[in-house]
Amino acid sequence: MGDGDLYRVTLPFESRSGHQLVPPVQLPSVDIVAAATTGYEAEIIVGATSGAEALAQAQLILADVLGTFAVQRSGFAEVHSARRLVQLVDPEPILTGAIPPFDVVGGHVSPHGAELLDPGGALRRARRVVNINAEATVTKANLDVERSWLALRQRWPDDLRRAVALIHASEVVDPDVGFVLSFTALEVLASPPISLFVSAIPGLSDRKKLRESVRTVLASHPGLTATQVDRLYNSLSAAHVESTIVRLASAFTEGGIAISADEMSWIRDQRGAYVHSGGLDNSGAAIERRNAFRSAVSALAAWRLNALADPAGPGASTPELAGD
Numbered sequence: 001m002g003d004g005d006l007y008r009v010t011l012p013f014e015s016r017s018g019h020q021l022v023p024p025v026q027l028p029s030v031d032i033v034a035a036a037t038t039g040y041e042a043e044i045i046v047g048a049t050s051g052a053e054a055l056a057q058a059q060l061i062l063a064d065v066l067g068t069f070a071v072q073r074s075g076f077a078e079v080h081s082a083r084r085l086v087q088l089v090d091p092e093p094i095l096t097g098a099i100p101p102f103d104v105v106g107g108h109v110s111p112h113g114a115e116l117l118d119p120g121g122a123l124r125r126a127r128r129v130v131n132i133n134a135e136a137t138v139t140k141a142n143l144d145v146e147r148s149w150l151a152l153r154q155r156w157p158d159d160l161r162r163a164v165a166l167i168h169a170s171e172v173v174d175p176d177v178g179f180v181l182s183f184t185a186l187e188v189l190a191s192p193p194i195s196l197f198v199s200a201i202p203g204l205s206d207r208k209k210l211r212e213s214v215r216t217v218l219a220s221h222p223g224l225t226a227t228q229v230d231r232l233y234n235s236l237s238a239a240h241v242e243s244t245i246v247r248l249a250s251a252f253t254e255g256g257i258a259i260s261a262d263e264m265s266w267i268r269d270q271r272g273a274y275v276h277s278g279g280l281d282n283s284g285a286a287i288e289r290r291n292a293f294r295s296a297v298s299a300l301a302a303w304r305l306n307a308l309a310d311p312a313g314p315g316a317s318t319p320e321l322a323g324d
Contacts, residue, residue: 004047006089007054007129011062014039016172017075029061040076041083051086051105051129058086063174077172082133091127099124107132149305160304163188167298175287176280182294183271189300190251244268255303257296267293 012035015021021040025032031043042062048054059078066076086105094100099121102109109117109130118124156164163185170181211233218229249264270290273279280286 009058010085012083019074
């Protein structure tokens with residue numbers, strides 16, 4: 001294969017709200033057509049060096065398209081389906097030399113498997129893309145736990161209900177966005193910040209003297225502008241006695257879920273990286289740590305739900321996060 005080829009990627013998606021499209025629809029980089037069964041299919045042409053890379057690029061494009069729909073309060077989501085298809089556009093066959101390997105999307109074909117699929121190598125020489133759309137499926141037959149929670153839904157506190165809604169949203173979106181939503185759910189589940197730092201100083205006059213002395217020191221620094229002095233001064237007034245890391249980690253501790261302060265700091269930094277720069281660590285180890293955090297937040301919510309049914313009970317299972 002050369003430095004790059006054109007691929008046609010077909011991605012199925014569907015409405016998650018009452019909004020519908022009237023296909024065919026042409027948008028920049030995307031053609032939308034009606035699916036043969038239900039929903040829609042986005043047809044996207046991208047340049048890539050492999051089918052897997054083409055799929056990743058097309059999914060980013062579709063995410064942007066569906067994101068613009070969401071800004072207009074129309075909810076659509078990509079769906080995993082056998083209708084997902086990656087094909088080369090006018091591939092140039094490889095007629096001579098060694099038989100090339102299959103261009104595989106969504107899995108792996110071993111050399112032995114390739115020989116079984118393509119004994120003479122004709123499909124590989126024609127550069128046929130192999131699409132593997134298998135996805136692990138878990139059938140949930142026992143809903144006794146959920147039934148016990150829902151029996152008490154009228155007693156759910158407001159913070160728990162909001163956290164459950166955030167966790168639900170985190171399970172039906174992109175994993176990176178789901179991680180951020182899980183962090184927000186933890187902030188909701190954690191106890192609200194306790195008293196401000198300045199309130200630890202008895203007496204209004206003493207507090208006023210402290211604030212004035214801090215402002216005087218800040219204002220005397222030649223490297224700070226008046227605006228910067230105000231921001232630093234206000235941050236002192238808004239600082240809480242308990243740090244955010246301690247508060248969030250304490251929520252896990254209360255639910256019997258082990259997490260170190262260092263791990264909680266890393267989680268917070270990852271959330272900040274996504275929100276402020278989009279620079280998440282996407283190494284395998286980092287993805288595993290974020291997934292463990294999401295599981296821990298869900299376990300904390302489960303512990304709260306169990307506590308409503310049996311305040312003296314053990315609550316939910318208590319996973320440990322990486323980093324402990």
